[in-house]
Amino acid sequence: MTTQNFAPARPRRWTLENELWTLWLLFIGVHALYGWVASWHPSVPFNDVTGVYRGWVESAIATGSFPGVHEPFVYPVGALGPMLLTNLIGPGEAYGLAWMIIVIVLDCIALWWLTMRQNTNVSAGMRRTAAWWWLAFLVLLGPIALGRIDTLTVPIVLIALLEIRSRVRTSGFWLTIGAWFKVWPAAAFAGAFAVIERRWKLVQGALIGCVVVLLPVMVFNGTDGLRNAFSFVTGQTGRGLQLESAAASVFLVFKSLGNSDYEVRFDYDILTQQISGPGVDLVGDLLTPLMFVMVLILLALGFWWHRKGAGMARVFPALLLALVTSFIVFNKVGSPQFMTWLAPIIVLGLVWDGRRFAPLAWISLVIAGLTQYIYPWFYWTVVGAAPIGAFALFIRNALLVVLLVAAVLYMRPLKAERVTKAVGGSATEPASSVDDADASSEEGTVAS
Incomplete structure (x- = not known):
């Protein structure tokens, strides 16, 4: 009688298919988890959606006066579109759930674009790494x-940046x-305009986008609608210094250490916590012009360093990050x-x-x-x-x-790039990522 040896089953390898299934399930699960948390948390993290946005829409439908069209609006008028959708x-009590459906659909489209649309080319590994980073970022935020x-x-x-x-x-x-x-993508547009050679095509896309948004506004309310669209x-020029802003956090630390000259108060007009006290108004008045000056300086640096040899794959993401921060x-x-x-x-x-x-990602x-x-x-x-809250902020x-x-430091061209540019050659990137070869090969279609 023969005996049969049974070897233990070998564990299955971690395949690309396993990785993508895990990534997608976790990605959707995080959305569902935080949607549930928002439904009961006492700080009401979805209050803007279920309270403010829903209130604007219901009031507009009831009165026929739409913010950004028939009256001034705190957001660009395009924001009204997803609120109405x-x-x-x-409608009604289902507004928050409907919002989450839209968010999940849009985020899943972007995740598909990142992980599936070009999952066989040289950048596929870096794209999956970036997708895992995005998931971790959502979990932590x-x-x-x-x-x-x-x-x-x-x-x-x-998606716009990937393409x-x-x-x-x-x-x-x-x-x-x-x-x-929301205004902030204008920073990405400005950064692209500073370093991309085919700027006219970028502007063409922008003009088409403006027509798509503003033409219905003018149809419904003429030139008055246009004025409201830019309101x-x-x-918000008259608002104070919001509590969580970078400048306010300095004054909040002073208060947490016992300085009673500073006060935290809630502004019922714009529904935010603000800080007041010595020097606060002066700092608040200086911040907006400082922001515009900083943006101009960054755009000039990005343009100059790209001309001096910093490749598109190096200068563009760093410039965008500098502008957004x-x-x-x-x-x-x-x-x-x-x-x-x-x-x-x-x-x-x-x-x-x-x-x-990678260090910036961490x-x-x-x-x-x-x-x-x-x-x-x-x-x-x-x-x-409280000190623990003030110092965390x-x-x-x-x-x-x-x-x-x-x-800003990441935008600077490497020494090798400056030398190559000086002798009249084409600036090339060192192999700093799997995607660098892909970035350099495609760069000629958009940049220098």
Whole structure:
């Protein structure tokens, strides 16, 4: 009688298919988890959606006066579109659920674009790495990553940036549409304009995007509608220094250490916590012009260093990150949802210039985790100026400054690039990521 040897079953290898299934299930699961958390959390992280956005839409339908069309609006008028669409999908009590459906669909389209659309070319590995980073960023940032109009701009900007080397006009169009939802994608458009050679195609896309948004406004309310569509530009100029802003966090630390000259108060007109006290108004008045000056300086540096030899794969993601972080650091507003702006920029940096961009990606994850700690879980420690809350906010904002400085340094051409440019050759990138060869090969279609 023979005996049969039974060897233990060998574990299955971690295949590409397993990785993608895991990534997608976790990605959708995180959306579902934070949608559920938002439904009961006492800080109401979806209040802007279920309260403010829904209230605007219901009032507009009831009165026939639509914000951004018939009256001034705090957001660019394009933001009204997804708010109305949400009401169409799920009016009344279902508004929050309908919003989450739109968010999940848009984010899944962007994830498909990142992981599936070009999953066989040389950049596939870096794209999957960037997708895992995006998932980690969402986990760390928390419910606020899904519950604001900023959320909808993230997948739009992400896809536009991934396609900008080969579809300049289309990317210009979608960056403009994103800017008509929330202003910050205009920074990405400006960065692209500074370093891309085929600028006219970028502008063509922007003009088409503006026509798509503004033509219906003029149809419904003529030139008055056009004036209301741009009312967001000056609509919040009189606001104070918001508590979570980078500048305010310094004054909040003073208060947490016992300085009674500073006071935290809630502004019922714009529904935000603000800080007041000695020097606060002066700093608030200086921030907006400082922001514009900083943006101009960054655009000039990006343009100059690209001309001096910094390749597109090196200078473009770093320039965008510098512009976006300057929008956050030099801003009187410091809402936690602003951190979502980092996501598409870091994803682009990881895909185009992975190894060099990795430290910035890690810093961004720490920023995201601190932001979730601050809001929604321990917001009371910030509003109450408790030292643990005040210092958490200060460290988060200090890391944003670090990110800004690092991004500027990353824009500079390497010595080898400067030498190559000086002798009349074409600037080439060192193999800093799997995608560098792909970036360099396609760069000629868009950049120098």
